[in-house]
Amino acid sequence: MGNEAIARGIIEAGCTLAASYPGTPASEILPAVAAFAQETGVSIHAEWSVNEKVAYETALANSMAGRRSAVSMKQVGLNVASDPFLRSAYLGVKGGFMIISADDPGPHSSQTEQDSRFFAMFAKVPVLDPSSPREAKDMVGKAFELSEKYELPVMLRPTTRVCHARQTVALSPPEILDRPARFEKNPGRWCATPQYVRELHRQLNDKIARIAMEPDFAPVFTPGDGSFPGVGIIASGVVFAHAWDLLEDLGLGGRVDLYQVTMPYPLNRDFIRRLEAQYQRLLVLEETYPVMELQLKSDKVQGRLTQTIPGEGELTPEVVGRILEKFLGRAETPGAAPPGGGVRPTLCAGCGHRAAFYAIKEAFPGGIFPGDIGCYTLGMNLGAVDTCHCMGAGISQAAGFYHAYAAGGGEIPAIVAAIGDSTFFHAGVPALMNAVMHRARFIMVILDNATTAMTGLQPTPEAGVNAMGQPAQPLYLADLVRACGVKFLRECDPYDIPALMSLLQEAHRYCRTPEGGVAVVIARHPCMLDKKAYERQPVYEMCVTEDCTGCRHCLDEFECPALILNEGTEQVVIDGVRCVGCGVCSHVCPGGAIEARRRE
Amino acid sequence: MKQQIIISGLGGQGALTLTRLLAEAAAALGLEVITSETHGMAQRGGAVISMVKVGPFRGPLIPAGSADLGLFLTDKTLPAHRFYLKPGAAAFVSTAAPGDYFHVDGPGLAARLGLPAVAANLALLGYVAGRAGLFCGAEALEQVLRDKTPERFRDMNLQAFKAGLEVSSGQ
Ligand code: SF4
Numbered sequence: 008m009g010n011e012a013i014a015r016g017i018i019e020a021g022c023t024l025a026a027s028y029p030g031t032p033a034s035e036i037l038p039a040v041a042a043f044a045q046e047t048g049v050s051i052h053a054e055w056s057v058n059e060k061v062a063y064e065t066a067l068a069n070s071m072a073g074r075r076s077a078v079s080m081k082q083v084g085l086n087v088a089s090d091p092f093l094r095s096a097y098l099g100v101k102g103g104f105m106i107i108s109a110d111d112p113g114p115h116s117s118q119t120e121q122d123s124r125f126f127a128m129f130a131k132v133p134v135l136d137p138s139s140p141r142e143a144k145d146m147v148g149k150a151f152e153l154s155e156k157y158e159l160p161v162m163l164r165p166t167t168r169v170c171h172a173r174q175t176v177a178l179s180p181p182e183i184l185d186r187p188a189r190f191e192k193n194p195g196r197w198c199a200t201p202q203y204v205r206e207l208h209r210q211l212n213d214k215i216a217r218i219a220m221e222p223d224f225a226p227v228f229t230p231g232d233g234s235f236p237g238v239g240i241i242a243s244g245v246v247f248a249h250a251w252d253l254l255e256d257l258g259l260g261g262r263v264d265l266y267q268v269t270m271p272y273p274l275n276r277d278f279i280r281r282l283e284a285q286y287q288r289l290l291v292l293e294e295t296y297p298v299m300e301l302q303l304k305s306d307k308v309q310g311r312l313t314q315t316i317p318g319e320g321e322l323t324p325e326v327v328g329r330i331l332e333k334f335l336g337r338a339e340t341p342g343a344a345p346p347g348g349g350v351r352p353t354l355c356a357g358c359g360h361r362a363a364f365y366a367i368k369e370a371f372p373g374g375i376f377p378g379d380i381g382c383y384t385l386g387m388n389l390g391a392v393d394t395c396h397c398m399g400a401g402i403s404q405a406a407g408f409y410h411a412y413a414a415g416g417g418e419i420p421a422i423v424a425a426i427g428d429s430t431f432f433h434a435g436v437p438a439l440m441n442a443v444m445h446r447a448r449f450i451m452v453i454l455d456n457a458t459t460a461m462t463g464l465q466p467t468p469e470a471g472v473n474a475m476g477q478p479a480q481p482l483y484l485a486d487l488v489r490a491c492g493v494k495f496l497r498e499c500d501p502y503d504i505p506a507l508m509s510l511l512q513e514a515h516r517y518c519r520t521p522e523g524g525v526a527v528v529i530a531r532h533p534c535m536l537d538k539k540a541y542e543r544q545p546v547y548e549m550c551v552t553e554d555c556t557g558c559r560h561c562l563d564e565f566e567c568p569a570l571i572l573n574e575g576t577e578q579v580v581i582d583g584v585r586c587v588g589c590g591v592c593s594h595v596c597p598g599g600a601i602e603a604r605r606r607e
Numbered sequence: 608m609k610q611q612i613i614i615s616g617l618g619g620q621g622a623l624t625l626t627r628l629l630a631e632a633a634a635a636l637g638l639e640v641i642t643s644e645t646h647g648m649a650q651r652g653g654a655v656i657s658m659v660k661v662g663p664f665r666g667p668l669i670p671a672g673s674a675d676l677g678l679f680l681t682d683k684t685l686p687a688h689r690f691y692l693k694p695g696a697a698a699f700v701s702t703a704a705p706g707d708y709f710h711v712d713g714p715g716l717a718a719r720l721g722l723p724a725v726a727a728n729l730a731l732l733g734y735v736a737g738r739a740g741l742f743c744g745a746e747a748l749e750q751v752l753r754d755k756t757p758e759r760f761r762d763m764n765l766q767a768f769k770a771g772l773e774v775s776s777g778q
């Protein structure tokens with residue numbers, strides 16, 4: 008997998024610290040770093056940091072001590088780490104420092120489809136854009152070398168299609184760099200006050216200008232045979248790979264001049280000049296923002312700025328195919344269109360979040376439900392998540408809604424924010440402190456499944472294990488919540504819906520007392536993907552009795568994928584394959600038609 | 608040799624396992640191969656698709672209307688993903704319900720053999736391997752199954768694979 012190829016590259020390049028926060032499509036990088044380190048007997052500190060900013064700064068210090076370091080995240084993670092990111096361009100690094108920011112054009116699994124290359128350009132950091140897993144791995148070593156040569160962070164920007172593609176790659180033994188940690192003090196640089204910053208900025212500009220002339224990072228040219236004089240195609244990232252395959256399909260492979268740009272920022276100087284001198288028409292293919300196009304500043308260029316290419320969305324082969332045909336004057340091949348709809352994602356059968364959402368919704372029919380980022384965003388389908396913004400935002404938004412209604416003078420609805428355990432550690436703590444401090448009144452439910460489930464079960468700080476599988480100091484949600492000044496804290500297993508509902512009512516009453524504030528309920532049930540935890544829970548044989556009236560309450564309000572309507576009898580039946588026997592739906596049917604019997 | 612295959616199913620059904628097996632088989636035969644997978648949000652029960660491209664391709668995605676072969680782990684995702692197939696290309700579906708496609712009752716076979724539900728996918732793979740048209744033969748796939756499946760699933764996977772293979776040779 009692309010992410011594993013990157014991880015292998017990190018180990019082979021002699022990197023000694025890798026830090027990350029999980030997020031699709033970057034999540035598989037860090038576990039693979041840990042696995043390859045163990046496999047090859049290399050010593051490395053690999054950690055799941057509490058968030059991306061922390062990951063960035065931890066890795067940065069290792070680089071300041073002269074050692075190679077890598078930090079990986081998804082593109083929106085770089086927003087969280089933007090503060091250290093921008094500053095580190097000015098101050099520079101010592102040991103090779105690589106940022107992997109995985110973009111998600113489409114988007115498939117993200118809140119935005121922002122382009123990290125644009126962010127790199129903003130920060131004045133060079134960025135490499137691989138078109139395949141193999142290339143991504145090769146670029147890791149090059150990135151470290153470039154970073155050390157110029158003492159500058161270097162970004163590697165894979166996209167979802169590269170991260171999740173698989174390909175065979177050649178392996179080399181890890182390089183062992185004998186570099187003991189040695190931090191050399193230099194306050195003018197490492198603490199740069201404004202008086203030094205201007206000079207550092209000048210140095211940064213100078214570095215970028217020189218990198219734009221590095222021959223090793225110049226675009227790769229595949230010349231055409233002269234069939235299309237004065238015409239050229241420029242592509243970077245996986246769009247280059249799509250374009251290559253499509254040209255082959257059209258019988259145009261090797262007939263038109265094609266450039267693969269491996270470093271979209273800073274764009275190679277000579278390359279820009281050459282394009283200007285030799286071509287009349289150029290097509291620029293890149294995801295997702297016009298990074299190369301803006302640097303080319305040429306009216307010969309067709310791309311996003313000329314609306315030749317859609318301004319948003321993934322450049323899939325279908326889209327690129329149409330653009331190529333038009334640009335090269337070929338007849339359009341009629342494309343098969345994807346049908347709308349499809350099967351939408353839903354929480355797993357037996358997921359504790361579903362039970363918690365159901366309880367929240369039933370307890371407060373007129374409530375406002377600010378949500379957060381994770382599997383539980385899917386609670387939206389259940390009508391128990393009204394907002395989804397960015398990590399930790401649900402808590403601050405709950406406070407904001409409270410203040411809005413409180414100041415407005417009308418009736419204040421019940422406000423219930425739901426946040427996952429991992430997200431709470433990531434960005435929820437400052438939001439909670441702030442809400443408590445400003446006397447907001449709402450209920451915050453921490454959906455604690457003891458893992459980072461959406462991205463593949465990475466351990467949270469409560470687990471007491473690190474990314475290498477070694478013991479770590481556990482941190483407890485309850486301790487943190489209390490330390491934030493919360494006076495009402497209860498815990499329960501959301502499977503017991505009636506119990507959770509009465510806790511929520513109690514919490515609501517607390518919020519409305521004169522001395523009330525933020526009430527926190529921790530709804531704790533392990534993720535269904537955690538097989539060991541599942542083996543420990545009681546399993547029930549479920550059956551739907553003749554009392555089922557086909558009212559659809561369980562289907563519409565609870566939406567367990569194992570509950571299906573038998574179109575013939577108009578009654579609900581249990582899909583024996585998908586049902587995990589959690590027994591929760593027995594609390595859901597208003598007529599008591601779903602019965603649970605303990606399976607031995 | 609160039610072949611493009613899609614594998615479609617519901618999240619968590621096991622599309623990734625089949626994708627990897629096909630890719631391993633191609634690599635074992637010394638063929639170039641690149642695959643793409645669905646991860647993240649859509650894995651939670653939504654329709655997922657994997658793609659396997661065997662031959663000198665650079666990109667991991669198959670354009671609509673270009674796949675030579677489709678493996679569907681359920682008939683539920685047929686409407687969503689069939690448009691990836693070339694006109695006239697075969698769709699192989701793991702379902703008891705007949706239709707305008709080749710089908711093998713993977714779930715039924717698995718149940719009859721007393722195997723867990725995921726074994727249905729291997730039955731589908733066996734069925735496809737038994738029909739001409741795949742870039743590799745049944746033996747190559749069987750070898751990969753032997754080499755690459757974790758020991759505790761090996762017998763079960765081989766059993767299901769062979770059951771699927773038998774269905775196709777019986778037709
Ligand atoms: S099982 Fe109960 S809730 Fe579901 S449709 Fe039947 S009567 Fe309604």
Ligand code: SF4
Pocket residue numbers: 356357549567568569570581585586587588589590591592593
């Ligand atoms: S017991 Fe009910 S809620 Fe639980 S998985 Fe089965 S059908 Fe779904």
